[in-house]
Every structure is written in structure tokens, then in C-alpha cells.
Amino acid sequence: MPTTDELKQRIEAAIPDATADVEDWTGGGDHFRATVVSPAFAGLSRIQQHKLVMDVFAGEIGGPIHALSVKTHTP
């Protein structure tokens, strides 16, 4: 089962200069909420920004990660 720390580290490793806050939304270890701040989002549409985050977990969303709610910002 993925942990919030693991998700945070993976997002921060994958997206340049990203800072991520990950919460376990339901306490069940499979619904997560991530707030990600990165200069890499500048100039991208929301969907493109979210895709950068979703792509970190390609194949796991819908599986071990039942749901990942995302908010993205530039610093």
C-alpha cells in the first residue's frame, strides 16, 4: 500500500523543483490528495499540469491508488 510520504517523494523526484503535499484523504490508504507547486507548470493548461502529476503514477491509479485528487500551482 502506498504511503503519503512515498507519493510525495515520487512527485518531487519526477517534477522539476516540485514541492508536494500529500494527504490520505479518507484514511484508507488509497484515496490521496496532492497539492503540487512547481515552476514546471508555468504556461501549461490545467489538464497538462495535472497530467504531469498523474503520469508519475501511470498504471497505478485505479489500482493500488484508487483515487488521486490533484491541485497544482506555480510558485
Next chain:
Amino acid sequence: MAEQTENPLRDAIAEAIRDNEVILFMKGTPEMPACGFSARTVAALQSTGAPFAAVDILPDPRIRQELSALSNWPTIPQLFVKGELVGGSDIVTEMYETGELHETLGVEAPAAAPAPAATDPGAQPLGIENNLR
């Protein structure tokens, strides 16, 4: 886009996205959403008063599979406007809160209090026939 594939279901989904200016792929129906994320997205859409088509992806797991392959987006719901994926419930909710959703849908944003009802006499009934098989 119109190239022949051996995948009639994917073609049908692509056609639905092309033919409906605003189309939501969701779990359940606008009247009876089967998931909180779908319910939230429907509520935001309905509050704008803009007509939209809706497809329930639950009857056949292949719909979701093909839709995600097409859109490269893993989760449901998925909102498309003018053939483009706008987002899922997070993005739609955020856009609703900032007024961007109204803009994207080409309807006027509420001045102060959001009017929830579709009072536009030309507003179409929600939902299309789900003929994706």
C-alpha cells in the same frame, strides 16, 4: 481522427466526443451519479445551466478502458468541451469556483449568487442516449 481502426468502440467514443460540444463521461447518470467525483462534476456543470451530454461508463468496462486510452487520462469523470479534454472533477470544480467553467462553456458567469437552475428556455434536456456498445 477518422482513420479506420479495428476498434469500433473507440471509434464510437471519439465520434461522441466530436459530435457533442460538451460531453461528460461519468459513473452513473446526471440524475443518479454512482460516484462522488461524478456527482460533484455534474453539480458544477448543471449549475452553469449549459446543456451537456452524459455517458455512463459503468455498463461496460471496455468503455472506460477505451476512453482512457483515447484521452490518456486515467480517472472518471472526464469532461470534454469542443473535442478537448478539460479535466476531471478536481479541474472542473476548481474552474467552477474561479468562473472559468462558465467561460469555457460559453455561458455567462453569475454576478453574485450562483443561480442553479437551467432557466434558459432553449436549454436541452440533459443526457444523450448511451449507445456505445
